[in-house]
Amino acid sequence: MNNRLFYILILCFVQVNSLMGQREVKPAFVNQYEKIIQSYPEIHTGTQYIETRRSLDGHPYYADAQMEKGSLSIDGFVFNNLPLQYEIWDDLVLSFSDSFKQKMILNHAKIDRFVLSEGSVFVKKPQPEGYSFHKSGFYREIENGIIGLYCKHRKQRKQETSTAELIRSYEEVEKFFVEIKEQMLPVPAKRKVFALLGIDKKIAKKQLRKEGLRFRKHKEAYLQALVTLANQKENND
Structure with a gap:
């Protein structure tokens, strides 16, 4: 019992010091x-x-x-x-x-x-x-x-x-x-993204080249540009 109590006290001491730190x-x-x-x-x-x-x-x-x-x-x-x-x-x-x-x-x-x-x-x-x-x-x-x-x-x-x-x-x-x-x-592989978003691949790639975006190097900005195009298409339809 004494050993057990000793270990509990040590554990509490370590935890308190961790919190204070x-x-x-x-x-x-x-x-x-x-x-x-x-x-x-x-x-x-x-x-x-x-x-x-x-x-x-x-x-x-x-x-x-x-x-x-x-x-x-x-x-x-x-x-x-x-x-x-x-x-x-x-x-x-x-x-x-x-x-x-x-x-x-x-x-x-x-x-x-x-x-x-x-x-x-x-x-x-x-x-x-x-x-x-x-x-x-x-x-x-x-x-x-x-x-x-x-x-x-x-x-x-x-x-x-x-x-x-x-x-x-x-x-x-x-x-x-x-x-x-x-x-x-x-988000699927690059070649499947255009179909998933329902946008024209040629038009999308033209916009991506204009903004200097590449899938591997600027993945978030690349996808954001495509989703923006997709939403513009949805709003115009």
Whole structure:
């Protein structure tokens, strides 16, 4: 019993030191977080977020490792200037609780949309058929029209071998989808994209050459240009 108690105390000590070592969040964030919790208590899962893969180089977040101001939409209500961070290893939206002095996991089932400080917009979407990394269902919105364009961001472990040592770090993976008639479809091979979007291949390639876009080098901008053409065609028909 004494040994068991000793190990529990050691575990608690390590956890507390881990929490204290995290970056301090700006005090201005606290009031906004408490306000949303009072209005929507179910948004709070009650779970503290602890970054567990500290041995990897880099971080598990989208864009920035630091928590910044953002906005959150729940049931049509928008909360601005919230402390927000998007963790794309487990697909989690995080905020900050003054009560626990810690990052907290928000209930993804209650969130319709959120916007990060650098302007990226993420929306909840239905799971594409056969796509296993859907998780909480947040996709970055690139184009929102009759035909939409979205990107799923996630991070995974990258292993690179060198003559000196094994380097372990995060690797970000992007998967693009088009939304047609409320169905999320993965972007196919380049030769099949034109038919999927219902646009003339010759006209589309002329526009792509004009903008200097290539599928492999500028994939997002390339797809966005095609989806824009497709929406123009839909609006004119």
